[in-house]
Amino acid sequence: MTSPTAPRRALLVANPGSRRGSAALQPVEAAFTAAGVTLLPVESSPRETLTARLVAQAGEADLILAVGGDGTVNSVAAAAYRTGLPVGLIPAGTANDLARTLGLPLDPAAAAQVILAGRRTPIDLGEVNGTFFFNVASLGLSVKLADKLSSTSKKRWGRLGYLWALLRALAEARPFSAAITGEDGHTIVVKTLQIAVGNGRHYGGGMVVEQGAEINDGQLDLYSLEFKAVWKLLTIAGSFPTGRHGLSPEVRTLRGRQFKIATRRPRPINMDGELLGATPAVVTVHPAALRMIVP
Template sequence: MTGSTTPRRALLVANPGSRRGSAALRPVESVFAERGIDLIPIDTAERETLTDRLCDQTHGADLIVAVGGDGTANSVAAATFRTGLPLGLIPAGTANDLARTLGLPLDPAEAARVIAAGQLKAIDLGEVNGAFFFNVASLGLSVKLADKLSSTSKKRWGRLGYLWALLRALAEARPFHAAITGEDGHTILVKTLQIAVGNGRHYGGGMVVEQGADINDGQLDLYSLEFKAVWKLLAIAASFPTGHHGLSPEVRTLRGRRFEIATRRAKPINMDGELLGATPAIFTVHPAAIRMIVP
């Protein structure tokens, strides 16, 4: 579903702690002022109450604008789902995977002009136990990575910070047992380093969930890294940016609209780079649930 709208009043959610967040605001404010779009800043100090505060401010608003990375976009997912307001994204993070999936320009002023033009596209939204995600929700290695990757290292080192954190996470990676149940009710028992469930296409700074993954195909793409030795994961590292890792015999891939994942002990879940929730977990997709402003 596509369409267009001419925005006049935007609720602004900006992450000043993102790698380019503060610097990105100035050109955005300038472009919006030229186009006659009023910005209403929303305090982001407490993520737990952000959705309610956004929903309380929607009277007369045309859209929500998020300035930051994938975590910032994730923080407004519930509000866009509940209110039906379109979402405009100014990429200002380290990875910017949602922006990459949607083909958004990384220059803040250019991204602001895209929002001002108001071209709409409906995209899918993933959900895990009541929490939403755009890109990927995962457990295992990615949680170790998030634990090693501090906000300071992301802001200072960018993708080099990701690489260093990944090497440290791999050194500590241990396989775990899980039960994966698909929408047909069939359960698979696995021993894995990581299970990832993708709604979008890109994640982790440019890696691809699956070569055919699309953020508006109404499907989730799951992969499970079932390597007996961690070093074998390094041997196929070059296939992740293209989504061809699923061709390895030690990578299980599944596609569907619903998955249940259970583990012996509760394991935390990484959603768009944020640790939200834990297993047991139910993963579902909401087709065409969010209207995004795109080029």
């Protein structure tokens, strides 16, 4: 943990389309104005050019401020990594899993006060084929879920929208084959419903990757759901919020700093709730890669 340093100028990246994005901006702008902090808005769309915009303006600020959900803060990760600027997060999405991991208050006004206090801590970043993630990178069931979960349903229904989308995804889920190679070079061939590799602790609206997972432990936590029947997932559903699903004999768990995942045909990868890559994938961890402002 580094000494608190109050920000003076912040690059603002906001997602007005997030569930609480527009409403969250009002108390944040008021708090920052009262504290004498200048906000410099940066256009967040299209995502492909956001990193370049942030890097170009990095010399004008001492903080990147993300207002939105996990997808919004994911979009600033590359720029923060390249520039060394700390990141402040105002949770305004549906799941807010990074905020949960960091212990940030979910109320925007309270989160703004945390950022103004300026207490920074280093955290790890995960990477898949050159794209960063904070929480989890996964393929299989989670991709089906992302397909079913529209931005409209997230904004309108919140957590209920997640549940409905999950039920629809489960109805269509089918096992697939994959080869997982650890950093020791050993390869395991599995038949699985989902492979998830966690850098942080929380994902999917409050579920836990693994009961001992932390976002600053320099490790990745992988699990593979190797159930022959989809309905059997219901028998361990209650263990996901505590990260104890790995105790099931049909859930494979691995820990390491790098994994390679190959599938028979390219499969899309969900990173922090966004479809941002595909197999074959090399998943690595960058310990203490950037600084986040935390309580």
